[in-house]
Amino acid sequence: MSTYDRPWKSFAEQLELLKRRGMTIVDDASAIHFLSTIGYYRLSAYWYPFRQIEMTQDTLTSDIRYARSDTFYQGTTFGDCLALYEFDKALRPLIFSSLERIEVTIRVDIAHLLGKRNTFAHHCIDEFQPTVAKKLMRSGRTRFSEWESKYGSLVNRSKEDFVKHYREHHGGQLPIWVTIETWDFGTMSQLFAMMKVPDKVQIASKYGLDWRVLQSWLRSLNYLRNLVAHHSRVWNRNIIDQPRMPKSREVSWCDACFERGGQVNRVFVLLAIIRHFLNVISDDSDWRSKVAYHILNFPKQQSEKEIQFSEMGGVKAGRIGLYKLQAIKTPA
Known part of the structure; x- marks a missing residue:
């Protein structure tokens, strides 16, 4: 078992470490402010792409390996990394607001369907x-x-008042159209x-999808x-739980996306x-326009x-290849 051997560093020491590794710091005081309010570790995810890739060769097998070094590419500034952080920070609330609307609507879909057949379907x-x-x-x-x-x-x-009300006036069990309002996205999808x-x-069928895809x-x-929800990096995340794609010609925008080089393991396909x-x-074109505008203004x-x-x-x-997120439409 290895022993952790990296010592605690003050914000000034963190700044000096970045400088030694080749990062340009234009304003020390400003950089220390962000290190002290955002944190070295969180910001490190945004300067990781600017770390040089080194090639090494195994002396025994001659295998070639590539790994990130601690040295930054020439010209990398603290501002470059902070701009990526700010881009990601602004992207997350756009995503969250849309997921709320989807979650609420799917809740209604499920509760309306199952509740019609059985008020307490979720217990049966x-x-x-x-x-x-x-x-x-397990x-x-x-x-x-x-x-x-x-x-x-x-x-x-x-702590919702409606839960207390139903328990006081209608017994311990809550009908599915009430209790579903307490679920999180994961409980609903499960x-x-x-x-x-x-x-x-x-x-x-309401969403023009195969049930396996939905x-x-x-x-x-x-x-x-x-x-x-946990303020994690999103913009270039490798999506572990990758979405299943419809069969060819089932959903036209999916065909267009992957014909143009889209990747199923990245956030763009989830957008x-x-x-x-x-x-x-x-049919909220306002959200679509906001996201497209944000992406097309990706920081230089x-x-x-x-x-x-x-x-x-x-x-x-490149940027022009966004294939117009504004134009992605669900077939009638």
Whole structure:
């Protein structure tokens, strides 16, 4: 087991370290201010792309390896890194506001469908696919009971007046159209995954999607939501929970995206997925325009290592290759 051997450093020492590694600091006082209010570690994610890549060769196998060095590319400034940070910071609330609208609408879709058949469908395992009754190896509990535990904790922690009202006037159990308002995005997407296929098909058809695609998209958007909620870096993130793409010619904008070099493991495709939902929910061109404007005003750098918005997973041809996020529409 290795021992951590990096000592604590004052903000001034952190600044000197950056200088030794080749970063240009125009204003020491300003840089120290940002180090003390944002933090060296958080900012390091935004100067990471400006660290030089070094090639090494294994003396035994002769294998060539590439790794980031501690030295910055020529001309890299603290301002370059801060501009990326500010770009990402401004992107997150745009994403969060759209995810809220999607989450609220999907909640209604689920509660309206299941509630019509059973007021307390979320407590009835028979309302879901048979596989949810199988015990999981890791816990010995069923998938459904694990979901119920998570859901129960959310309800118990809720301080909402409507929860208190229903418990006082209508008993302990809450109807699905009430209790669903206490769920988070993950709890909602997990319930959707447990639903019977005909129910999934009915909801997915509203969005012009195969149910498997919708299920995957909800899971990926939940991953994105968690990143945004925890103020994590988003703009060039490698998306671990990648969305499933529709078959060719099922969703036209998906075909256009990947014909132009889009990447399924980057945030741009999730922005396009959000736009797909919003086209159905409200056709909000204002959000689309704001996001497109933000991306097209991606910050320029002084460093010889130019970072481009294409690292978000849009096409590789450059800014003009955004293929007009404003124009992405869901087929009628």
